[in-house]
Amino acid sequence: MGDMVMAQSLFITLKQQHPDCQIDVIAPPWTLALLARMPEVSLAIEMPSVRNKLGLMMRIKLGRQLRAHHYDQAILLPNTWKSALTPFFANIPVRTGYVGECRWGLLNDVRRLDKTVLSKTVQRFVALALPATFQGVPDCPAPVFNSNPAHQQQLIAQYQLPTDRKILALCAGAEYGEAKRWPVTHYAAVARQKISEGWQVWLLGSPKDTAAAAEINRLADNRCVDFSGKTSMTDAIDLLSLADVVISNDSGLMHVASALNKKLIAVYGSSDPNFTPPLSDNAKIIYLGLPCSPCFKRECPLGHTRCLTDITPEQVITELVI
Numbered sequence: 001m002g003d004m005v006m007a008q009s010l011f012i013t014l015k016q017q018h019p020d021c022q023i024d025v026i027a028p029p030w031t032l033a034l035l036a037r038m039p040e041v042s043l044a045i046e047m048p049s050v051r052n053k054l055g056l057m058m059r060i061k062l063g064r065q066l067r068a069h070h071y072d073q074a075i076l077l078p079n080t081w082k083s084a085l086t087p088f089f090a091n092i093p094v095r096t097g098y099v100g101e102c103r104w105g106l107l108n109d110v111r112r113l114d115k116t117v118l119s120k121t122v123q124r125f126v127a128l129a130l131p132a133t134f135q136g137v138p139d140c141p142a143p144v145f146n147s148n149p150a151h152q153q154q155l156i157a158q159y160q161l162p163t164d165r166k167i168l169a170l171c172a173g174a175e176y177g178e179a180k181r182w183p184v185t186h187y188a189a190v191a192r193q194k195i196s197e198g199w200q201v202w203l204l205g206s207p208k209d210t211a212a213a214a215e216i217n218r219l220a221d222n223r224c225v226d227f228s229g230k231t232s233m234t235d236a237i238d239l240l241s242l243a244d245v246v247i248s249n250d251s252g253l254m255h256v257a258s259a260l261n262k263k264l265i266a267v268y269g270s271s272d273p274n275f276t277p278p279l280s281d282n283a284k285i286i287y288l289g290l291p292c293s294p295c296f297k298r299e300c301p302l303g304h305t306r307c308l309t310d311i312t313p314e315q316v317i318t319e320l321v322i
Contacts, residue, residue: 171248
């Protein structure tokens with residue numbers, strides 16, 4: 001999800017260069033709700049989920065179906081060989097992307113990635129909108145999501161949410177692994193503090209985050225509103241858009257909150273805030289930068305996860321002044 005949010009910077013750049021261009025996006029099903037909030041995107045085309053499988057015939061079939069659209073260019077963000085198959089079989093004349101997994105032939109506008117120059121994921125995406133002769137670091141416009149006021153009011157009524165109290169949204173999950181998750185005890189300490197000040201505290205996340213959310217709520221005397229695993233992505237976007245402050249691990253919801261320009265406190269552990277930062281001036285990154293980090297591991301190889309546990313609730317609470 002985070003990559004799809006950052007991809008909007010590419011779409012905005014394309015629209016700046018070619019205001020009348022039509023941008024269609026092939027995307028996995030769980031990201032379609034994100035694309036619906038990007039005004040630059042004309043059509044979202046679902047790529048059936050074939051994780052860890054080639055899906056050769058499915059990719060060929062989709063490519064042939066897309067020939068009727070007569071696209072001028074395909075820009076590939078994944079670096080995998082299989083991702084280049086559909087544009088090739090769609091007969092798209094210009095197929096742009098990084099070399100990746102030896103994609104010569106499948107791509108005909110092949111770029112070589114210099115990671116020392118393009119250190120951020122978003123820079124690598126946006127650079128693909130520019131001529132191959134461009135050198136340096138491109139300007140990267142920040143993602144900007146549309147909220148849906150009518151849907152916001154529907155959610156307020158559905159869940160009987162108060163409208164006269166400040167809202168703190170906690171996003172305690174991280175798909176990648178435990179080494180990206182700030183401890184639930186720390187989240188709960190922040191929740192208790194803000195509840196004592198009269199705030200609402202909302203817990204958001206996927207079905208995989210329900211156990212963590214339930215524990216935070218238990219430690220906060222069950223005074224949080226737990227939405228984890230109960231909402232669609234569309235719901236989660238508009239609930240986040242209602243929040244006054246969001247605290248999140250490095251996750252897809254962190255990038256969504258950033259695109260909504262929420263006051264955001266982003267907690268980083270095993271990942272690198274210089275590589276995939278929230279793209280908003282309204283975001284504050286908390287990162288200890290220990291000698292062992294970033295390690296990019298799913299679980300701490302040293303067994304202590306100090307990069308996260310040593311970030312205290314008090315450090316985060318001091319950033320909650322609005």
